[in-house]
Amino acid sequence: MQTLEIPKAVVAAKAEFGRAKDRIVKALASTPDDKINWSPAPTARTPIHLVAHAGMSISGMQEWLEGKPFPFESMADLDTFLRKEEQPYTTREQALELLDKNSGPYLAWLDTLSEEKLTSMFETPMGAFPFSDAITWPADHLRGHASQLDYIQTIYGDREWHF
Numbered sequence: 558m559q560t561l562e563i564p565k566a567v568v569a570a571k572a573e574f575g576r577a578k579d580r581i582v583k584a585l586a587s588t589p590d591d592k593i594n595w596s597p598a599p600t601a602r603t604p605i606h607l608v609a610h611a612g613m614s615i616s617g618m619q620e621w622l623e624g625k626p627f628p629f630e631s632m633a634d635l636d637t638f639l640r641k642e643e644q645p646y647t648t649r650e651q652a653l654e655l656l657d658k659n660s661g662p663y664l665a666w667l668d669t670l671s672e673e674k675l676t677s678m679f680e681t682p683m684g685a686f687p688f689s690d691a692i693t694w695p696a697d698h699l700r701g702h703a704s705q706l707d708y709i710q711t712i713y714g715d716r717e718w719h720f
Contacts, residue, residue, distance in 0.1 A: 566675045566689035567667045570696070577699035578660060581611055584706035585649060587719035594647055597712045602643070604706050609646035610639055611702045612656035618695045619663045622679070622688075663695060 585593070588604045596603045602610060621627060629635040646652050670692070679691040710719070 563668065564670065564672050564675055566692070567670055570689075570692045571664055571667055573693055574660070574664065574696040574699070577696040577703065578656065581608060581699050581703040581706065582653065582656070583719060584703045584710075585652065587715075587717075588706065588710065592709075592713055593649060595709075595713070597709060601709075602640075602705070604709060605646050605648065605652045606640075606643040607702045607705055607709075608652035609643045609655055611699050612652065612659050613639060613642060614698055615656075615659040615663050615695050618698065619659075619666055622691060622694075623666070667692060 585604055585608050593605050594603045596606075629638065646655070670688075675689045675692075677688045678685040679688045707719075
């Protein structure tokens with residue numbers, strides 16, 4: 558029986574995604590119950606909304622990477638849409654369930670990528686990127702929002718290091 562070797566770029570992307578997901582999960586876990594639906598400004602996301610947003614975005618990025626057209630006229634339209642979609646999320650369980658729900662299919666999709674696809678270029682309005690780099694964007698996005706959660710914690714006075 559022949560086994561297929563998983564491309565190194567996929568192994569690396571999956572590992573990076575796992576670390577990024579773990580980081581945002583830990584950041585939310587270290588947020589006190591009385592702060593999970595708090596934001597430092599009326600236009601700022603709450604910790605729950607940050608995690609819900611990150612979870613939603615995984616499937617959106619996957620669709621984009623699969624070649625589906627970007628469904629919004631502008632980034633402002635995307636932001637308006639996402640903020641509305643985030644509103645029903647008010648508990649850790651809801652946000653983490655969404656994160657898990659969209660992580661599984663993304664990780665499974667990575668396993669379908671061929672070496673040929675991974676060495677191709679991914680065209681975006683901002684230019685072309687190696688596809689093997691583009692598949693790491695969901696992890697980058699998770700890390701960015703984990704950092705925002707860390708910052709929110711400092712705003713309300715949490716000076717502990719949560720690793």
